[in-house]
Amino acid sequence: MIGVFDSGFGGLTILRDLQKSLPDYDFLYLGDNARAPYGSRSFETIYRYTLESVRELFKRGCPLVILACNTASARALRSIQQQVLPVEFPDRRVLGIVRPTAEEIGNFSRTGHIGIFATAGTVSSKSYLIEIEQFFPNLKVTQHACPMWVPIVECGERGTEGARFFVKKEVEALLREDPEIDTVLLACTHYPLLEAEIRSALPPRVRLVFQGDIVASKTVDYLKRHPEMDSRLSRGGKTSFLTSDTSKFFEKGAFLFGMKDISAESLTF
Numbered sequence: 521m522i523g524v525f526d527s528g529f530g531g532l533t534i535l536r537d538l539q540k541s542l543p544d545y546d547f548l549y550l551g552d553n554a555r556a557p558y559g560s561r562s563f564e565t566i567y568r569y570t571l572e573s574v575r576e577l578f579k580r581g582c583p584l585v586i587l588a589c590n591t592a593s594a595r596a597l598r599s600i601q602q603q604v605l606p607v608e609f610p611d612r613r614v615l616g617i618v619r620p621t622a623e624e625i626g627n628f629s630r631t632g633h634i635g636i637f638a639t640a641g642t643v644s645s646k647s648y649l650i651e652i653e654q655f656f657p658n659l660k661v662t663q664h665a666c667p668m669w670v671p672i673v674e675c676g677e678r679g680t681e682g683a684r685f686f687v688k689k690e691v692e693a694l695l696r697e698d699p700e701i702d703t704v705l706l707a708c709t710h711y712p713l714l715e716a717e718i719r720s721a722l723p724p725r726v727r728l729v730f731q732g733d734i735v736a737s738k739t740v741d742y743l744k745r746h747p748e749m750d751s752r753l754s755r756g757g758k759t760s761f762l763t764s765d766t767s768k769f770f771e772k773g774a775f776l777f778g779m780k781d782i783s784a785e786s787l788t789f
């Protein structure tokens with residue numbers, strides 16, 4: 521199975537695109553719902569929680585794990601890849617979603633000015649700035665943290681006046697900082713659920729970029745380039761779900777993210 525990890529429900533927006541692009545593969549999704557959100561937690565805590573989840577996915581038979589969470593990718597991926605895998609799991613791989621997005625984002629902009637909406641954890645890690653610099657050194661990148669957006673989604677407040685207020689507030693703040701921005705990246709897996717609010721707050725000339733498509737096509741590409749990994753992945757077109765909260769909690773919340781009629785297994789770390 522391909523393991524897909526997120527702090528909670530947000531990674532389901534990435535999973536959906538992975539399932540579309542790799543319909544024959546089996547996926548095991550783990551949402552650390554009991555400890556979400558990660559966005560405002562310390563580096564040490566995000567690393568510890570993410571590593572525990574990755575270990576669990578390895579234990580359950582995933583040779584490849586995708587951290588479908590920007591906060592975990594930004595704060596935990598490098599340490600896991602450099603310090604844990606070579607020593608404990610030399611034949612397993614963990615991939616994140618920051619780098620594949622950074623490799624593409626500059627191609628969307630004409631003005632060379634882009635904006636990034638993300639959690640406070642992702643913004644302060646500067647991961648996007650560091651990664652984008654390698655591929656598009658002349659791109660002007662403005663990051664903006666939106667601490668209210670994840671709770672709005674998780675509390676089912678999409679489409680309300682309150683949601684529109686908090687989305688407009690952050691969009692205006694970003695564009696005030698750099699009015700030449702013509703491309704905005706949603707670098708938090710929850711944010712695609714606020715698409716309607718974000719689109720109506722953005723001027724029509726600004727393009728909105730979602731990560732799901734990018735991550736899915738980069739994963740397809742990765743598997744083509746790594747047949748030794750590809751051959752270890754099971755094919756049955758099945759997706760299973762794990763959560764650190766209760767099954768009922770996950771199944772109900774996943775519904776908000778468009779996953780209907782699923783059943784989740786509850787685990788404790």
Ligand code: DGL
Binds near residue numbers: 530560589590670
């Ligand atoms: N899924 C996380 C991300 O993409 C956001 C949710 C959280 O703060 O835990 O950054």
